[in-house]
Amino acid sequence: MSAPDEMTPYATSLRLWPAEGVIEHPGGLVKRLLEEVAARSEQMSASLIGHIECHVRGADGAGFHGRLTSSRLGAAIGGSVPESASELRVDLVVLVYGLEGPQVEAAVAAALDSLCAGGEIFWGNQGEKC
């Protein structure tokens, strides 16, 4: 664990896609993703959430974004959120204090695994076939 007042920036580009059909209400899915990352980071004793935010593009190129600065307030979603999407390309930035980079990476992976546990959604890094 790093010092409480130290922060290691973490960024990654992800793909989310459905087992079949489309992802319904992608704004809700992204909100859950950010809140799961926050919860996992706090479980690992992060001293402070700077921000956990993402920019998302659907297959049609339309963009929306999500941001979380505290678990109490939850994540806020803004921009042109589509009703459904055949896939989502997510640029995710996690800035939390008190955790090392590998810990943040583990928190993100655990959050994604939790989100995809039902087998309806899959995730992978952009450019990667999973």
Added chain:
Amino acid sequence: MQLLLFSGFLGSGKTTLIMALARRMAGRGLTTCFVINEVGEIGIDGKILGDGGLDVYEITSGCICCQIGVDLVTTLEDISSRYDPDVVVVEASGVATPDGVLSNLVYYRGEPFESTRVVTVVDPTRLDALMRVVEPLTRAQISSADYLVVTKVDQAEAPELSDARQTLESLAPGTAVFEVRTDDEASFVPLLESVMRSGRWE
């Protein structure tokens, strides 16, 4: 050309305010350039501002107050020579100090700035935590401000708001303080009008 520097911790609401300010400036026919500095390899705020129709200069390979001030200087010189806009709005990274950013301007060789002002944005729901975890940064951001903006007043609990007011008064006595509600652009108007009045942009 006037310089307006937005400072404030990560997630305090800087980008939201800048988008609102941009709309008002465009409505008055002012030419404005935007420079965004973000921590980390991927810049999200620049993409959000881009979705909002703004063209922005992004500096994402470090912090402009302590690591890559030279990138800010060359960016401002490029803006000065290419566009010479009425206003340059710089959104500092959430971990930058205003004094650190402005100290780089001694190396700037473009058209001199007519004025330089600092707007520091404060999230009252986290100010207590910030004073515990990153106190020197928080003090530096607040004490250097020409304008202080308390955001999320609709989401903060009453004790958080009153503690925030006390902290701001203690760290920056006499500095103008504006309070704004999340996603309620009408509440931004007094701040935006004050900033524009002081810049003689009416």
